[in-house]
Amino acid sequence: MAKKKVSRTTKRIREEQSKEESLYDKLQSELHFMAFCAIKAIVVEELRQTAGTMPCILCGKDLSFFLAISNNHLHVQCTREGCIKAME
Numbered sequence: 001m002a003k004k005k006v007s008r009t010t011k012r013i014r015e016e017q018s019k020e021e022s023l024y025d026k027l028q029s030e031l032h033f034m035a036f037c038a039i040k041a042i043v044v045e046e047l048r049q050t051a052g053t054m055p056c057i058l059c060g061k062d063l064s065f066f067l068a069i070s071n072n073h074l075h076v077q078c079t080r081e082g083c084i085k086a087m088e
């Protein structure tokens, strides 16, 4: 009886952890998307360069960017693991 209760509690904890992880992933994805849009605005409107590095707006580490002239698509990659890495 007690064993079953522990199992049920463990199952509930795992479900909560899973919900938190998926919420975290969703928030991180949205944050990275917004950061990407902001970085594009900075690159296109302020830096006016097609390639280079800048401080990452999320973590402050070096972020490299490349703007393709042919289609105006941007590639960005932060040097910090787990931070933004995206392309259009």
Ligand SMILES: [Zn+2]
Pocket: 056, 057, 058, 059, 060, 061, 063, 078, 079, 080, 083, 084
């Ligand atoms: Zn970063």
